[in-house]
Amino acid sequence: MSAFPKGLFGLFSHQSLRLPSSVRVAIFSTRPQFVHPPCSIRWHSPSPIRFFGTTVGRLQASKPPVAPIRSYVIGDPVLRKVHETRVPILLYKAQNRHLFTAGVYVFAFTLVGASLFMLRWGNDLPRDLPFFVGPTYVVVAFIMFGIAAYIFSSPVSRCRAIEVIPGVGGGPMQFRITTRKYPIFKDQVIVTNIGEPLLAQKIFPVARELQEAERARKQSLSEDLQDMSIIPRMWEIAARFIEQKWTSFFLRFKFAVLRFGIVKMEVYDTKWKIDCTGYLLEDGKAIDRLVAVD
Template sequence: MAACARGVTSFLHPQTFRLPSTVRATLLNTRLQATRAHHPTRNFSASIIHRYAAPPRTSTWAYMQHDPVLRSVHQTREPVLLYKEPPRQKYLARVYSWATITTGIGLYNFYWVSALPPGLSFFVAPTYVVIGIAFSAIGIHLYQRPVRRLATLELVPGYRGGRLQLRLTGKKEPWSKDEVIDTDIFNATISEKTRPMLEEMVEAERARRQNITEGLEGYNIFAKTWEIMARWVEQKWTSFFLRFKFAVLQFGIIHIEVDGVKWKIDCEGYLLEHGAAVDRILPVD
């Protein structure tokens, strides 16, 4: 009778098939772990894509429209001269003159070493040798200076409507023929800005040519004479130092690098917009 009662109860109250509690717990944990495992994968992939996505780039057209020189070349299809070197003969004469003078001083010191009278202090001869080596090294360095100088730097339109190009014309050696190089405007860099250096050169020239009698109207004859002499000595010394700085230390020379080769720009020459155009177009390396 008990078995019959259980059968009638099961028929009247049907229930779904139920697994034991331990089996159900194991299956539930497995499903939860599988569901949670998908979320880190999706987040990791999204972070990788976001991290290595290419940054937004400014289009070439927007870059050209921003600069008046680039816009002019693009619209008119005519080249624009950015730089032209100063008279080459003047530069070569100045550099080779300094090179000859310094080399001569060095060789003359070597001559004096052999002509020194006996009985002098032990440091006299080595001093002449050191001075001779120093001046000879400066002279040899100056003889090698007039290489890879640019004659002109132009901004030219691209071939068949392509991107704008830079045209460099210069000589690798003073006696060689002019070499013409066309390169992309984004393929060239300069060592430093031209505008600040040009302003410093103008100030140095102004100080060198300044009138030494300016502002001395109220001085007496003795004070005026003393002040004029002091200004004259200072001006001559400043002029000598600046000439030495220009000739030996390459002050006023900026390098433009194209394909690993450095060419020289002399800021004493012509620069469009006093160097501002070159500073805008070419980045500093």
């Protein structure tokens, strides 16, 4: 076995005569050997207990610490109370307006019946009438039918209640939204994370205007008129009466036709109507803080 290294060394020594001196010194010079190596390596097979303890220690060291309660939970009184008590809090609840819904549908069916009668009367007109009379009946019938369809859509897609509930298994808090697609259908419960729903507008300004309108409608006509004489007092009461009735008519028209007081909330690409005449925690400020506006 020693003949091969010697022959190989002799070969390199023979060929090294043709190499430069610097290369020969670098190749064939004796490298210094360290008596004490700079570092000592010990090869030990750790015991299973030591290996397990080291592994667990590394996992515990790499595991992030438990995060404290988020600042928005501490800052919001509703979320803080739910976090502390673990009890759901009601943010919104719609009124049970069964008579209003029945009246709406009765009026809508009346308009549908009237539109059908208009179409029938338009077909039974005499031939000697002007040409525009028949189309006028048709146009009026379709207008009435469109108004009826608009009224039919008023009580649909209603949001019945909104609650903040504690998370399941220590998870984040969520919304529990009770909805009803049609008045005769059963309620549907939607559970979603806080931050998922979107509002079309802020609720508090709408609720405040509704409160002001209700206060103006119920305000006494003779308020702050005790020091006035009889004739000016009667004149002022008459002026207030006319103004109150006109304001009440305008507001009813605004609520019925323009649907003021209804704020739409989008949940999972479906829009639901919030009636601001119902119960609102903090007059709607609580929902405005927790639900973003689209």
